Amino acid sequence: MSTVVSAPGKVLIAGGYLVLEPAYSGIVISASSRFYTVITDKDGIGAFTIQVRSPQFVDATWKYTVSVSEARVDVQEHADNTSKNKFVYLALKKTLDFSHEVVGASSLSATLTQGLDIAIAGDNDFYSQRANLEALGLPRTLESLDKIEPFAATGVTLGDVHKTGMGSSASLITSLVSALLLHTKTIPATSFDEVHTDGRRLAHNLAQYVHCLAQGKVGSGFDVSAAAFGSHIYTRFNPDVIRPLMSDNSNIALQDIISPSNGDWNYRVEPFQLPPLTRIMLADVDAGSDTPSLVGKVLAWRKSEPEHSRALWTALDQTNQSLAKTLRKLSDMHAENSGAYTSAVQYIGTLETSQWLANPTRPAAERAIAQTFLEAHDLSESIRRQMREMGKLAGVPIEPEQQTQLLDQCVNITGVIGGGVPGAGGFDAIWLLVLEPVDTTTDGAPVARVEETWARAEAVSPLLASESLAKGCRVEFLDTVKGLKTAISRT
Numbered sequence: 001m002s003t004v005v006s007a008p009g010k011v012l013i014a015g016g017y018l019v020l021e022p023a024y025s026g027i028v029i030s031a032s033s034r035f036y037t038v039i040t041d042k043d044g045i046g047a048f049t050i051q052v053r054s055p056q057f058v059d060a061t062w063k064y065t066v067s068v069s070e071a072r073v074d075v076q077e078h079a080d081n082t083s084k085n086k087f088v089y090l091a092l093k094k095t096l097d098f099s100h101e102v103v104g105a106s107s108l109s110a111t112l113t114q115g116l117d118i119a120i121a122g123d124n125d126f127y128s129q130r131a132n133l134e135a136l137g138l139p140r141t142l143e144s145l146d147k148i149e150p151f152a153a154t155g156v157t158l159g160d161v162h163k164t165g166m167g168s169s170a171s172l173i174t175s176l177v178s179a180l181l182l183h184t185k186t187i188p189a190t191s192f193d194e195v196h197t198d199g200r201r202l203a204h205n206l207a208q209y210v211h212c213l214a215q216g217k218v219g220s221g222f223d224v225s226a227a228a229f230g231s232h233i234y235t236r237f238n239p240d241v242i243r244p245l246m247s248d249n250s251n252i253a254l255q256d257i258i259s260p261s262n263g264d265w266n267y268r269v270e271p272f273q274l275p276p277l278t279r280i281m282l283a284d285v286d287a288g289s290d291t292p293s294l295v296g297k298v299l300a301w302r303k304s305e306p307e308h309s310r311a312l313w314t315a316l317d318q319t320n321q322s323l324a325k326t327l328r329k330l331s332d333m334h335a336e337n338s339g340a341y342t343s344a345v346q347y348i349g350t351l352e353t354s355q356w357l358a359n360p361t362r363p364a365a366e367r368a369i370a371q372t373f374l375e376a377h378d379l380s381e382s383i384r385r386q387m388r389e390m391g392k393l394a395g396v397p398i399e400p401e402q403q404t405q406l407l408d409q410c411v412n413i414t415g416v417i418g419g420g421v422p423g424a425g426g427f428d429a430i431w432l433l434v435l436e437p438v439d440t441t442t443d444g445a446p447v448a449r450v451e452e453t454w455a456r457a458e459a460v461s462p463l464l465a466s467e468s469l470a471k472g473c474r475v476e477f478l479d480t481v482k483g484l485k486t487a488i489s490r491t
């Protein structure tokens, strides 16, 4: 029997930079693309040995020896490991430390007597598939992506892979920490059956801490939060909660700090999901050389222009919150009158936004729904303008000219609600929110129109992901995840 836990990737559609401060929030959408951790007790690996493998990569096996005493747990990397993985090492070390505190030395030793094989696999979306599609001679479409073998080998080392910005390290850490907590019986087996359990919150807190330690900084944490809880409106935690644990040799007990009953974990996770009959579309864009220090420069500007930047951030936050409210209102409108909602989507899905309210003879209920979709469009355009303004003032390409041209073209496609640059922005990705009418036989689907536009743009390659409605990380069965068993049996 294996323990299998998956955790979703993310896209921050509103709130980039602002979400670093507790006064502001971000809209984070969890993606259907996931990271999977598969833990199996295995003879032949050696007692108290943990082998972690990432079969999609070259030179990606790491072995560790664990020693457990009444007083402590030690995790030693094998001398013949040919590469290091700080993220994996810290996830093992800190989760086993935590487990030792909770279940005790003898229970933890019992889990480790056989040796553990831990296989990690990420959906193809986490890595650019541009080269794979070219090699297969396939056009850059969703259908082509579906033809690529699941969890395809990348042919390169982790350091050389071209990531797509979906939050690979956060999803990996969240799935690995969660799977280990379950496998060591540190949290109940049912912890991920529901959204609000102490086990899930504990896994989140521990994953946040491990991720911060591995990254060497305390970021906003929205990516780990999406991996743990799914789509939501995120407001950050006060970094002071984990500060005492941030030095590598801290000897403080983890339990008191990591426990969900520690009230200092003051992050807020407010329920959110995209409205019915809409779909998020993501693309990997190759629009120019990236500036790695966007965040550093924006924060330097925020510091040097405190008043001006606060005014801009407060105004931008209001637009972000209005977008969240408007999208929620659409979900409510669907709940109240799904017939009118379905017809409204059917109707406006064939028109450009300028025409959504042009016909005064449409039924009032449908016009109200179309009006709300139009508000969502206007708000996402307004967020883009404010993000561009921030980029200009901070002197960084948050929505560079190439992305502006591409996005202007995309948001004018019939049936597209809006879009933008995700997270911190830059040259390498865009997101769109697109209508998905039920009947596309006569007028075609907006998704297909977007794909056609993207296929013509040399720089753009779509990702398969849509929104994941599962609320964050979850337990999986090895046999029911397409291609997972084959992928993890590769050497």
Ligand SMILES: Nc1ncnc2c1ncn2[C@@H]1O[C@H](COP(=O)(O)OP(=O)(O)OP(=O)(O)O)[C@@H](O)[C@H]1O
Pocket (backbone or CB within 6 Å): 054, 085, 086, 087, 088, 120, 121, 122, 126, 158, 163, 164, 165, 166, 167, 168, 169, 170, 172, 215
């Ligand atoms: N498939 C994997 N197997 C093992 N370790 C992985 C894997 N994917 C990511 N990692 C770990 O995460 C690190 C990358 O973290 P980094 O913070 O650079 O990525 P990220 O910002 O999360 O990426 P993304 O662009 O997907 O948002 C790698 O160096 C490695 O330690």
Ligand SMILES: C[C@@](O)(CCOP(=O)(O)O)CC(=O)O
Pocket (backbone or CB within 6 Å): 012, 015, 016, 017, 018, 019, 020, 165, 219, 220, 221, 222, 295, 422, 423, 424, 425
């Ligand atoms: C700039 C920031 O707010 C978002 C970065 O998001 P992304 O990794 O570009 O999706 C940083 C953060 O929240 O940690």
